[in-house]
Amino acid sequence: MILPEHRWREARLRWARAEEYGFDHAWTYDQLMWRWLRDKPWFGTVPTLAAAATATTAIGLGTMVATPTYRHPVPFAKEVMSLDDISDGRFVCGLGVGAGAVDDLVVDRTERTPRERADRFAEFVEVTDLLLRRRVTSYAGAHYRVDEVWMNPGCVRAPRTPFAIAATGPRGMRLAARYAQTWITAGRPATFDARPYEQVLPDIAAQVRAAERACEEVGRDPASLRRLLLTGAAVGGVLDSVESWRDASGRFAEVGITDLVVHWPRLDFPYAGDERVLEDIAGDLTTTVGGLR
Incomplete structure (x- = not known):
């Protein structure tokens, strides 16, 4: 981002x-x-x-x-x-x-x-x-x-x-299941106080299951819908280090997320971070993302 x-x-x-x-x-x-x-x-x-x-x-x-x-x-x-x-x-x-x-x-x-x-x-x-x-x-x-x-x-x-x-609600998820190639979530809606990614895993897992149910309701194979998680607003800690990136990537992949988006680090709030972490991740992408894009 x-x-x-x-x-x-x-x-x-x-x-x-x-x-x-x-x-x-x-x-x-x-x-x-x-x-x-x-x-x-x-x-x-x-x-x-x-x-x-x-x-x-x-x-x-x-x-x-x-x-x-x-x-x-x-x-x-x-x-x-x-x-x-x-x-x-x-x-x-x-x-x-x-x-x-x-x-x-x-x-x-x-x-x-x-x-x-x-x-x-x-x-x-x-x-x-x-x-x-x-x-x-x-x-x-x-x-x-x-x-x-x-x-x-x-x-x-x-x-x-x-x-x-x-989409985070049933109606929006059915819309995504009917029209979209990718469903997007940023975690809990209207949340801008980022919690550590370990704490939001249950929320994301529940949303993934809801998106899969929406696909079934409209007669679509849930596996055909990509699931994108935008981090940084409600989901924090992913870009703290390469190690946190590796851990978060693996955990989110396990609950069904296929695509992970992080913010390009800024010097100050919001989305403050270190661009060197992105550089380190770039050298690590092919071996750490466990199926995430």
Whole structure:
């Protein structure tokens, strides 16, 4: 996870280095502002990922996560198709319902209940999926209406760019099981006081089992859904050292996590850490991750 907080001449080095280190994918937050960094530099997600796609050749690139907060399915689908093309099929479209917090208040003062936000998100996913799969799409729902939207030339990968959907509740997990190639969790929702990873293992294991049940409920093989854990907010200690990385990687793999995301260490809060740990992990990746990506 690389925060979009540096001018590109510096940020470019981080994205290129993530690929050199051997990581399978790299992500950035799709936010207008970050809760603790509202008065700090913060650049746009789509231009950042487009630039990252030209600075790399193999690593996967993704949004963590795009929401209906300030995205509309039609222009967003065009951006997804474009990122997929620029990256030659390496883009992963990370999606989430949104927290109903800072960005919501800036863009739209409408107060929505969790259920209303979930309803809108379900429709957002459905419309985005249709737009990316079809050449021409029309749709009429409670939240979105689109009329004869043309999507040419379409995505590089068929039938469309893969989705990664963040979800912690049953409804969101069923949505991930139905539409996504990857399910995302960051641990307990709306938690920013990171606990040691050993303490959150039972929570993550329970979420994995719930995601597997969601797959069964929609008639999908649970083994076909990747399970991504974003550490750093609710899950702490993973990047304390290479030893903690090895231990955490093994433990999370045992409970069913397939993909582990860590934040690029910053000098101060949030996500403070030592970049040298990443360098050490890079030399250790092929022998320590136990199946994690």
